[in-house]
Amino acid sequence: MLKIHNASKSFGSTRVLDDVNINVAKSEILGLAGPSGSGKSTLLRCIQKLEHLDSGSVECNEKTGFMFQDFQLFPHMTVLANLLYAPNLGKKNTNCCKNNEKRAKAMLKNLGIASKIHEYPGSLSGGQKQRVALARSLMMNPGVLLCDEPTSGLDVATTMDVVSLLKSIGETGVTMVIASHDLDFLTKISDRIILLREGKIVADMKAKNHKNPVDYLKKYYA
Amino acid sequence: MISNCSYIGKGLAFTLELTFGGVAIGLILGCLLSVLRHCRICIALINGWVSVIRGTPLILQMSIIYFSFPSLMGVKLSMLSAGIISFGLNSSAYVAEILRSGIESLPKGQFEAAQTLGIPNFFLWKDIILPQVILNILPAMINEVIALLKDTTLISVIGGMDIMRRSQIIAAEQFEYFMPLCTAAAYYYCLVLLIEFVGRKIERRMGYAKNS
Structure with a gap:
């Protein structure tokens, strides 16, 4: 492996x-x-x-997926955009994008941060940022x-x-x-x-x- | 008094043309210079350009462009063109430096995070790096525009009829300096306030809770 x-x-x-x-x-x-x-x-x-x-x-x-010690979320993108940017790159308005969005929302719900979906990383606590970083890595199916x-x-x-x-x-x-x-x-x-x-x-x-x-x-x- | 104000105010359009013409050239050239700075062959050339522009007075650069271009290249530039070109070239060096500091201030991890997510270089710069750089450098860029606006007063040296030159003409004609110069100061101050207002609006619009 x-x-x-x-x-x-x-x-x-x-x-x-x-x-x-x-x-x-x-x-x-x-x-x-x-x-x-x-x-x-x-x-x-x-x-x-x-x-x-x-x-x-x-x-x-x-x-491989990588979770950084200091998260390195993109500060100018919302939580959802952080999750969707890379997997949706080059796929405009396709079913794949819709599926990715569904998956991202479900993942954020599982991680207990569904309410933060439209917030920017700067307004999240350390633990919440950690979860977003984890979800962002998992979105790439590593x-x-x-x-x-x-x-x-x-x-x-x-x-x-x-x-x-x-x-x-x-x-x-x-x-x-x-x-x-x-x-x-x-x-x-x-x-x-x-x-x-x-x-x-x-x-x-x-x-x-x-x-x-x-x-x-x-x-x-x- | 009102006629003096209106005479000085007629220089407003000329001052704005010089400022925004200079800013446009400065921005385009400045961006180009900071992109070319990543090309090894160009680094020395661009560093030399930035050093010379920052190391010589703007009034001298403008004089070279306006007075020596006709004899050197056989081209007679209008005062407006000479002004816009010299302010633009001068500004480009400062814009390039502002952009460099903006890019260098971003954490290396942002580039690495994009790399681990497989984001291609073009999109990395367009969607990840530049939006953050623009927000970081916005206050410095607003300062640059304000500095350029005030530097346009130097155009009076080659006879350009901007706000400053017009106030000097009135002062010389009427042997009264205080009111015409205060009128010019009021015009410049209002313009600066306007630029600051627009800058703050843009900053607020682009702003997001940073500290990621």
Whole structure:
């Protein structure tokens, strides 16, 4: 499904990814953990081709979707327009557009933000923006969803919402790679967690195989 | 008094022609310059142009265009054409800089978000980047129009009969400076207020809750 083979990347003299090898199975939810600067976001950006690897390769046979840490919604478009702009591009007044609109509205309703459909991103809370960003990515029907710090800046209640949202998306068969420094969140959501440190994989574990996965992972931070 | 006001007011059309002619050329050329700035071959040329225009006085640029063009190129330009061309060329350098700062002020993530959604370059610029850039640079562009309006007073140096020149003529004829110059000031101030009003309207119309 997604194969990362000997991936290496440096910024100047700093080696951010050092010979990383990862295979992600279809429908798997992979958590990428690690301290700040460990290479989690860079790895996601390399998978999405926002950064180029210095060496190694990323093979993915499905369309990828990307959720940015700071959402990057288009501020001059309403919530609905944010969702519809890319999928409707070049398709004027077709049935496809109507279907996309129906799907977008249904998705926003499921995410609990149906009332915000005609509002601009600037008037939404962090959690609402998060949901819009998620819906925008899903509108492109990605086979692999890459999420960069999806809970950063969110309160505990909203984080719990994001957990259940991402879980429900995972249940539809979408493969996910989620980068986060929040170990508690990752253990709740991931089938498997990889811990990166200074660009290298230092742990690769299945959360369900450990009695206390957070404590197990924390050892590697020391 | 009323006849003086009406005589000075007759320069209004000339001043507006100079301002909006200059703004139109400045906008078109400024946009062109900022697009060409992305082409490697043109960067040095455009940076040189911007540097020379910003580094020399407008009055000198206008004098070169009006006085030396006939001998250099065999073309005699009217005062209006010489004024519009020099104000337009001068403004283009500033517009190009305003656009550059507007584009650079956008987060890199906006380009990346469009890339991840598979939006082609043309639509990225047309629908995602430019609408945001225009809103960001609107206050600076309004300032540029106001500055250009006030700079048009320099046309009196080559004899253009704008508001300023007409007020000077009245002052010289009647040996009374205060009222004609205050009348000219009132005309310019009203024009500036009008431009500010229109600018605010456009800003409000284009405005959206930013802070995304």
